Amino acid sequence: MRLAEYASHPEQTRGRVHPESTSGPRTAFQRDRDRIIHSTAFRRLEYKTQVFVNHEGDLFRTRLTHSLEVAQIARSIARVLQLNEDLTEAIALAHDLGHTPFGHAGQDALNTCMQAYGGFEHNLQSLRVVDALEERYAAFDGLNLCFETREGILKHCSRRNAQRLGVLGERFLNGKSPSLEAQLANVADEIAYNNHDVDDGLRSGYLNLSQLEELTLWKEHFPKVQDLYPTASERRWINETIRRIINAQIADLTESVQQALEKLKPASVDEIRNSPELVKFSRPMSEKNTQLKQFLRSNLYCHYQVRRMTNKATRIVSELFEAFLKDPFLLPTQFQRSDREEQPRKIADYIAGMTDRYAMREYRKLFSANEMESR
Numbered sequence: 001m002r003l004a005e006y007a008s009h010p011e012q013t014r015g016r017v018h019p020e021s022t023s024g025p026r027t028a029f030q031r032d033r034d035r036i037i038h039s040t041a042f043r044r045l046e047y048k049t050q051v052f053v054n055h056e057g058d059l060f061r062t063r064l065t066h067s068l069e070v071a072q073i074a075r076s077i078a079r080v081l082q083l084n085e086d087l088t089e090a091i092a093l094a095h096d097l098g099h100t101p102f103g104h105a106g107q108d109a110l111n112t113c114m115q116a117y118g119g120f121e122h123n124l125q126s127l128r129v130v131d132a133l134e135e136r137y138a139a140f141d142g143l144n145l146c147f148e149t150r151e152g153i154l155k156h157c158s159r160r161n162a163q164r165l166g167v168l169g170e171r172f173l174n175g176k177s178p179s180l181e182a183q184l185a186n187v188a189d190e191i192a193y194n195n196h197d198v199d200d201g202l203r204s205g206y207l208n209l210s211q212l213e214e215l216t217l218w219k220e221h222f223p224k225v226q227d228l229y230p231t232a233s234e235r236r237w238i239n240e241t242i243r244r245i246i247n248a249q250i251a252d253l254t255e256s257v258q259q260a261l262e263k264l265k266p267a268s269v270d271e272i273r274n275s276p277e278l279v280k281f282s283r284p285m286s287e288k289n290t291q292l293k294q295f296l297r298s299n300l301y302c303h304y305q306v307r308r309m310t311n312k313a314t315r316i317v318s319e320l321f322e323a324f325l326k327d328p329f330l331l332p333t334q335f336q337r338s339d340r341e342e343q344p345r346k347i348a349d350y351i352a353g354m355t356d357r358y359a360m361r362e363y364r365k366l367f368s369a370n371e372m373e374s375r
């Protein structure tokens with residue numbers, strides 16, 4: 001497939017921290033994608049919460065299936081825009097690698113615990129996973145990914161963190177943009193979770209169809225689907241509607257990026273980096289999308305049954321952190337540090353790497369009298 005001039009070309013990569021030979025049939029970005037799929041952190045995504053805890057039901061999204069949906073959406077747009085599909089896929093598959101157990105509740109709790117020690121941010125942790133925590137290579141820590149993949153993984157970043165990230169942090173300090181592949185993976189993330197959270201919300205019964213009638217996107221598609229297929233089951237109406245909303249968002253995004261590209265006529269990826277971000281919905285779609293996001297926030301993420309889970313998650317994460325900080329000898333040996341200043345970050349790494357069920361098991365082992373026999 002021919003790549004556009006403004007795409008990320010693998011032969012022009014800014015390279016890896018540890019130089020490697022480039023022989024073999026795969027491009028640099030294909031290698032990155034493959035390294036991510038083979039990583040330990042990637043396999044853990046299967047047992048990490050997106051919104052619903054893994055054991056709540058077999059059909060809800062997990063971080064793994066979410067990441068696969070993001071990759072699928074991002075790649076299909078990348079192909080139309082003649083962007084680099086392999087890079088887009090690599091970024092999409094890696095974007096949530098640093099997520100804690102129990103979704104955003106886990107991240108917020110860990111961030112609170114880490115306030116005095118530099119904070120915790122899942123996006124920065126995704127970069128830390130691929131840069132430092134994975135142990136796949138004998139010669140170096142991390143996966144030694146290309147600059148472009150790491151640039152895409154780091155979606156946002158505080159000024160303080162950007163300053164210590166060197167070249168990778170520069171764009172946050174001087175207001176520049178990442179590649180189009182990175183911008184695309186970012187918006188695809190949003191398309192994926194907004195739509196699958198509606199689906200999971202209905203499936204769980206925390207959302208119902210009459211609530212959705214207030215949403216413009218839903219109103220544009222659901223009645224039409226019912227008219228076209230009056231005898232289909234409710235589940236099929238829902239699936240067909242969500243499918244159509246995703247399609248509408250993809251079509252809108254593709255067209256609005258194409259228009260922006262026609263105006264700018266960028267001749268290289270560096271021109272993209274020096275321009276404001278281009279991958280955006282049209283204004284009408286952006287408004288509808290914001291309405292959907294707000295709806296999910298007030299009706300699903302704040303649903304009392306979701307809140308009960310997040311409340312428990314907060315307790316598990318904070319109590320584990322406090323116990324380990326008070327007595328680092330409770331930690332598995334490889335997470336203990338003789339330097340006291342390094343210890344909190346190592347505890348955060350340990351907790352962030354846990355799957356939901358691993359965290360629950362650790363909690364029981366440490367705090368439950370019934371588990372005196374287990375270590």
Ligand code: MG
Pocket residue numbers: 066095096189193
């Ligand atoms: Mg995500």
